[in-house]
Amino acid sequence: MRTLDRKWLRELWQMRGQALAIALVIASGVATYILSESTIDSLVYTQRDFYSSTRFAEVFASLKRAPLALAGSIAEIPGVAHSEVRVAAPVKLEVPGFAEVVNGLILTLPDAASGIDRLYLRSGRFPDPDEDDAVVINESFAEAQGLHPGDTVAATINGRLKTLKIAGVVLSPEFVYLLRPGDFFPDYKRYGVFWMNRKPLSMAYGMDGAFNDVILTLAPGATQAAVISRLDRLLGPWGGVGAIGRDDQTSHHYLTEEVNQLRVQATIMPAIFLGVAAFLLNVVIGRLIRQQRETVAILKAFGYGNGAIAAHYLKLVGLIVVVGAVTGTAVGAWLAHGLSGIYSEFFRYPYMHFVLRPQVPLVASGISAGAAFLGTIEAVGRASSMSPAQALHPEPPLVFHETWLERAGARNVLSQGGRMILRNIARRPVKSALTMLGVALACSIVTVGGLFNDAVSYMVDVQFNRSEHADLTVTFTDTTSPRAVSELAGVPGTTKAEPFRFVPVRLRNGNHSYRTAIQGYPTDATLFQLRNTALQPVRVPQSGLLLTDFLARRLDVHPGDRVTIEVLSGARQVVSARLAGVVKEFAGMNAYMSMDAVQRMLPEERGISGVRLRVARGHEQEVYAALRDRPRVAAVTSRAAAMRSFHDLMAQNILIYAAVMLFLAGTIAVGVIYNSTRVALSERAFELATLRVLGLTHREIGYILLGETGLLTLIAIPAGFAIGYGFAAYVAYRLASALYRVPVVLERATLGRAALVIVVATVLSSIYAYVRLGRLDLVAVLKTRE
């Protein structure tokens, strides 16, 4: 080994604590990058593989009822590769040992001939073609309810009770992410998807010789929009509610949003970490080189060239980067593996391909090396460009000035120690600002890490507590006579009943259009509360339309403008309505009208889609039991049960996420604070030892040294909150979609946790520095010059 190499290796060993802290920050950056990229790749690759092996459909349409003969016309639409017509029947289930009603969807088993949306068998078998009561069920439901092949469930289809025998458990590309229509969060216990033979299903649902659902794949080169438009024209007369492409299909949409979220993470987090690492290297290597001024001069006097000197320091930095990158890659891959376990809970794939493309760690290492290079090149350049004679002279004394704070009057209240603290900060404003920024970034990571928990809690609060005031919501199988309201109000235990109406529509403004449902409510509704953009309660207006703010923006309409409504059911009227206002909603894109306005719009179709119920305390089970078996009741959902299941689902995962964030932020906080304290200690040992000799106590010089870090930390915490809020707003902006908009909400507890991480890191680093201060060599000070 060359002597110069031995030198940097020894020096690296001497500063191992600092080097390790920097390597950890680099490792965190690399790990978050690998974690995000590898998870994105794994999800995308697994999705693509599963979709292609099961031939996931590309266009989806549902309708009221059409004769099977129409299937031929669908298949002949130019651009359609394969198509399949199905029966989709909502179902109420009784699961043995589970008191509540379970809702479900029964679909026709995929046609072996068309081969679209094939099912992946996890256990058991597929029903034989002549089996009337055999079904396969989706895995998440089977797991949540503990159902196995051979078990039976009682199902009410179209008002008729039927016992279904579970033949097998399956996965479907259509339900990788399974959400009950209208829900925001999955509820595996209370919603299941079943598949059974066409004939018994058609008979049970009154669809013999007919279908009410279409899926199809596109031929190469076909335009989706053209196919959808032809299909809509074909299905319109049969009650078609408008076909959608894969992008709007619920499960696929959620998967896409998840990948988007990961992409946001893949940019923000590594950028923070690597930026901080570059800054730390700048500080630490800068200090090392200043200390080695004379050594550099001597080496150059001996004839070592600039290149050799620069390379010597860069090798030292290089080893730190290598350790960081290798550790980060290993940890990132390990975390990605763990994360795919969490994902398999939400996203039901038969397998999860773990993908770590070799270029991902290479890119991460390359970016880290680049950041490290940028961080150190200035200091290294300074060392190598100095002439030996210049370098042999000590550095000129540091120039200080009174700070503006002192000139503004603080002069009279500050002790000498206080002045030293202020002037040290002011003398190197860039370094002080960057130190502050580094700590603030650590604080901001914890802050933004709390966003999902806080935002989701807030959304749940708005959704379940502030908007939804009904204890039970009853949905009918079909539009029903308004008389049902008084009938349900008469069920013992019910204290209030309010109707609602759903009308599938396409809203249009010029080129912009969106398919949704208009929800009709009585103008004096109290069980469902809409809120304006300031979240103040608003009533549904007597006439005119209310839109979710996000939908109004999407359609580019403002209050007072007119919106075209194409009704997608019944007589398919096309009417125009005035936008009366916008309402704030975090999930979905909805339209609201008064019940009366809906009746005026659809004079031939009076009726209601469901009823919201307020139930006397302690009577919920009783009312529930009275409703669930009524033939026209399609579903009864309980607000309390929905909230419970949501909390069960989120609690654990949010905890894991928060723990990872805390750890990552901790590495930055410790990295920045420990290193700046170390460097300050080294830079000021001479001065502080002098003060000790002059009679200042350990504690007094401790104040001077640690006051600087303390003051910067104190400023950094609120700055970190502000940066965290900025990141949160950016994340929310990037993630806003038709499915949900994350509100920028940060709870006090989150801010408190963020501050705590910083305070703990500061206290630990300070204790370390304080102990080191006790070991200052006072005698050496008298004889050396700095």
Added chain:
Amino acid sequence: MFYTRGLRKTYVVGEVKIEALRGIDLEIYAAEFAVILGASGSGKSTFLNILGGLDSATQGEIHYFEHDLSHTDDRELTRFRREHVGFVFQFYNLIASLTARENVAIVTEIAEHPLAPEKALELVGLRERMDHFPAQLSGGEQQRVAIARAIAKNPDVLLCDEPTGALDSETGILVLEALERVNRELGTTTIVITHNVVIADMADRVIKMSDGRIAGITRNAIRRPAHDLRW
């Protein structure tokens, strides 16, 4: 004022044992101006450090009036330095971020009966440059600030380690004049260690050290004023 008996100091550096002091018996009298002369390695700095409470002896006794400094802990030594000792260093050791006045004030703020920082700076002839930062002062001026800082807390003893070591002779004499004046006007016991023989002429007593021992003590019948010295 100081009284030492059989003072020994042994350092162990790696596997080498260095005997810096090999039995020092000495008394320092109140208000005297003493110069300790010796080549480098003679043990004079080690001796000064022990007198100032920066280091402790391996063996032997050291008393400051009735206080036994031989067996005291760090806290006691800090208090001793704080209350009784003023230090002047070869490289001034000023705090770069504080002005001349503040460099003095940082010591007067923790002293019991200090001089006003302005008064101390006037004594060393720097009244006009009080609000300058160290980087704006010459070497001699910086050393005089250091002297002002050392005397401002009204110490009983002023310990100066090669105070002119980093200065040219002209500036060095200005610094020595300041020390002379402090000794004369405030009656502060002053101990200067140096290898510059010329400085010995301004002392009451000259203590020669070599090889960790006292090689001889001479008393000057007449102290030469600092401004008459030349080297």
